[in-house]
Ligand SMILES: N=CN[C@@H](CCC(=O)O)C(=O)O
């Protein structure tokens with residue numbers, strides 16, 4: 020099956036040769052082709068170029084994209100899409116003056132979601148989660164990472180990871196699964212941290228490995244959650260099962276966690292609302308990418324990741340949604356890109372690089388996703404007619420997407 024998209028006003032993120040990510044000043048460059056064509060064959064990108072070189076062949080399907088922008092779908096490398104119920108009461112509590120920390124200390128927060136998840140059947144969790152997955156696909160996401168971490172019991176964590184596996188089987192988008200047993204200490208382990216970490220290492224991990232339920236391992240490295248040493252135990256244990264780390268770190272405090280993550284070859288360090296000069300030094304010349312989550316900063320009113328400082332230091336940066344019931348009840352990557360421009364002072368070129376090729380790197384899928392490159396997945400956003408691609412972040416509240424193509428097939 021071949022599909023030819025013609026008269027594309029501007030085709031974004033065109034990369035002739037494979038790159039795995041872009042860093043520092045390179046992020047300001049978003050290669051594009053104006054008045055372009057794009058040829059898809061089955062689920063892959065077969066060819067692209069200027070309209071004057073458009074192949075004159077018999078084609079199964081032609082799409083006329085006059086006036087429209089075409090770009091790779093968003094690669095959302097950090098979500099918690101699988102959860103039960105929601106936490107709108109905590110939202111109102113925050114409006115009335117309580118902080119995220121105060122709510123968590125009262126038994127709300129992650130433990131509130133864990134209670135709900137353990138009381139909900141696997142089927143019901145699947146049904147609630149698939150609606151969110153369908154929503155983000157319609158908003159242009161073509162690859163997504165989903166974490167466990169609201170089980171915090173052997174059964175609860177396995178239940179979440181099985182739901183993620185079922186979503187990956189039933190939906191055409193690429194889904195990467197991350198084991199986040201170390202998201203918070205359950206109440207009964209509050210004074211026995213090593214006991215809970217033993218449970219993660221000795222009981223959860225072997226079962227997860229046996230059923231092949233995870234690609235990555237995560238922990239919430241933060242004051243009041245998992246210490247540097249505790250997170251190091253988790254990262255080392257994951258590595259024994261072939262699980263590379265992607266770590267929540269520096270959301271509220273900087274406690275030298277980033278250096279430890281780099282030392283343990285983490286693929287990504289995520290959040291980084293609070294970043295020191297030492298953290299930036301630790302990331303330089305490493306393979307670890309920083310992932311910023313601006314919708315989380317927006318929703319719970321915490322600082323934004325200092326993108327300019329990090330890009331000026333030559334670092335790569337990815338953008339992700341953090342879709343979860345507590346700090347970010349939205350997986351809309353268009354809003355993420357717009358908020359990165361408006362609040363983090365990233366240019367549209369930088370933000371689109373961060374949400375496509377760098378997002379793919381943060382899921383270890385940049386060989387197949389994140390750019391318009393021959394042989395990569397035919398995962399595309401076609402916009403409504405626009406003046407320029409700057410409108411994508413500029414019109415931050417509008418839905419500018421006309422269609423989403425995943426594996427060469429129209430989803431909307
Ligand atoms: N910070 C840790 N985890 C989630 C929030 C968890 C929750 O509040 O449910 C995050 O990435 O923001």
Ligand SMILES: [Zn+2]
Nearest residue numbers: 097099267341
């Ligand atoms: Zn998160």
